[in-house]
Amino acid sequence: MVPEISPFLIGVLLVVYLPPAAVLSWVDGGEHRLPNRWVAVLTAAVGTALLALGLLLPPLRGDLRTAVVLALVLGIGAILVALVAPTLLGMGDAKTLPVVVLMAASLGGEVLIAALLGIALLAGVLGMVVMAATRRPGVRFALGPVLLAGPFLGLLGAPLVRAALGGA
Secondary structure, eight states, X not given: OOOOOOHHHHHIIIIIIHHHHHHHHHHHHHHSOOOHHHHHHHHHHHHHHHHHHHHHOGGGHHHHHHHHHHHHHHHHHHHHHHHHOTTTSOXXXXXXXXXXXXXXXXXXXXXXXXXXXXXXXXHHHHXXXXXXXXXXXXXXXXXXXXXXXXXXXXXXHHHHXXXXXXXX
């Protein structure tokens, strides 16, 4: 049986998450930075919308609690990586990761797994393209747009993850 994603969660993704994520992607693509103000707007808006959904729709509460815990744990891990090895992950990306995980995980476990795999795959390919185009190793590129695309990559890849895990 294929788990059905609540249309309300899709609404949060499209109406609440997408507009500030698009602004952040645009800024990061042009300036290689994710402004704290916009990251805070995105995080607060998504958090508030999911909190409201949790209050209004009790069946979603357990999944949303799990999404919050995952977002906090992975967010703390990302911030530690950014502090210890800033060449691997920028602090802006580390501060953006929790809301990406929160949104993807709220859509389901398979969406989260597919989102993380999609981000890793797309970032790796983009990194190879940038290194090939510049002919220099270690060239930095804007990871924010790839990171922020995570929930959408997760929705696209969830059927593949489901099949790989033996689901229908």
